[in-house]
Amino acid sequence: MSGSSEEDGRLFPARPLIGVSVAVIREGRVLLAARANEPMRGVWTLPGGLVEAGESLAAGALRELREEVGSLAEVVGPSLTPTEIILRDEAGRVRHHYVIHPHAALWRGVEPEPGPEALAVRWAALDEIAGLPTTPGLIDTLREAFSRVEHG
DSSP, X not given: OOSOTTTTTOSSOSXXXXXXXXXXXXXXXXXXXXXXXXXXXXXXXXXXXEOOTTOOHHHHHHHHHHHHHOOXXXXXXXXXXXXXXXXXOTTSOEXXXXXXXXXXXXXXXXXXXXXXXXXXXXXXXXXXXXXXXBOTXXXXXXXXXXXXXXXX
């Protein structure tokens, strides 16, 4: 993605921005990426980003997966429970506001590699995630994703 956060409306937005993410599951592990950009640089999360105009949530999640880490996956069912990220500055103004629609997916190929938006990637079991710095609500999203894949 080009442009600064201020130029593209991500910094001090007029309204919440719609994002997507994807919990790619492979052999009992989920693909995590360490964020390369602010907010929350270096924190482990799911590959994802903003939905583009005219793009479905699931298509956006799979596009972001390819762009961020190069992997391919197949979405399982509709999106999971959304997560809101609201970060304020010292004066209380809304600095960032995202509504993220996560998806559960099965890995379908191409080993993930870090790219411009991911400092590192790793496959992690659910019980390993508690010891990692993660984005808010990630563990609940992952529990829901594993359940969807197991019962979906």
